[in-house]
Amino acid sequence: MHPNERMKQSSFIDLALLYEGSCCSARYCNMFEQPVCAEGQMYQTICEFEERQCIEFKLFKNHITMDSSQEKCSCTAPCPTEWNPVCDKKGQTHANFCTFLNSKCYHKNQLNxxxxxxxxxxxxxxxxSAGQTSLTVCDSEGKTHTDICSFYVAKCRQMRRGTxxxxxxxxxxxxxxxxxxxFRSFDYFVNRSVNYRQTKTNRV
Structure with missing residues (x-):
């Protein structure tokens, strides 16, 4: 049997039908979406909840609904839709400080x-985008960057942090x-020796 045919057969054996219909892939979540609670489980955005809701229904015919009354799901403070972004230390942008606080609460209560x-x-x-150019550069602080993007990220962080x-x-x-x-010390002593000789000559 040809190796390609064997690979095709093994691939078909490994595949299994999970459920019928389109996949419950999470849609794109924008930064203004709020965390939601469903049956004691916190979801960081409503689109994550919708994906789980879809899977639960297709697999188990179980319809889960949102519920903000659970004590464990208290990270759902309503936030304004103003654009005043902040960046957390994990590199995630939040639309404003309110949405950051909801995310901070989620990380503490659900992820510890x-x-x-x-x-x-x-x-x-x-x-x-990292890797957009493979040009390696050296910055003014003596650090090597493998591409231009990583240099601009470092420069941006320095300016934003005020460091x-x-x-x-x-x-x-x-x-x-x-x-x-x-090597620098050797140059230093050579230069001092030259300067000393010039000074001595001028005095004579």
Missing amino acids: QTLEVDYSGVCCEDMC GKKRLQIAGVGPCKPKNPL
């Missing part, structure tokens, strides 16, 4: 995790050259 704000504004990771004495710049194309303190 701590979520904190990193800086105001859209997360720097969302502003460009760094000087604004990050591209120092050169290619990886940063390693700094050798022994």
Whole structure:
């Protein structure tokens, strides 16, 4: 039997029908959607709940409904639809501080995790696509970036966080050259020797 035919047969054996109809894939969730509660389970967005609701019905004919009265599902504070984004320390952008607080509550109650704000504004990771160019660059602080995008993310973070004495710049194309303190010390003593000789000559 040809190897391709064997692969096709094994693939068909591994496949199994889960349910009939279209897949219950989660639709795109926008940043303004609120967490919802259903039968004691918290869902971070309503579209995540709708996906679970669809699967429950197709597999078990069980219709689950939203319920915000559960104590464990208290992270559903209504939020305004104003666009005043904040970025958390996991690199997730939230539409405003209110939606961040709902997400923080969700992480604490459901995932037992701590979520904190990193800086105001859209997360720097969302502003460009990593790997969009393979050009390696060295920044002004001596750090190598494998592509332009990672450099701009680092520069954006520095500006948003207010860190760094000087604004990050591209120092050169290619990886940063390693700094050798022994070599610098040798140059230092050579320069001092030259300066000493010049000073001595001028005095004579």
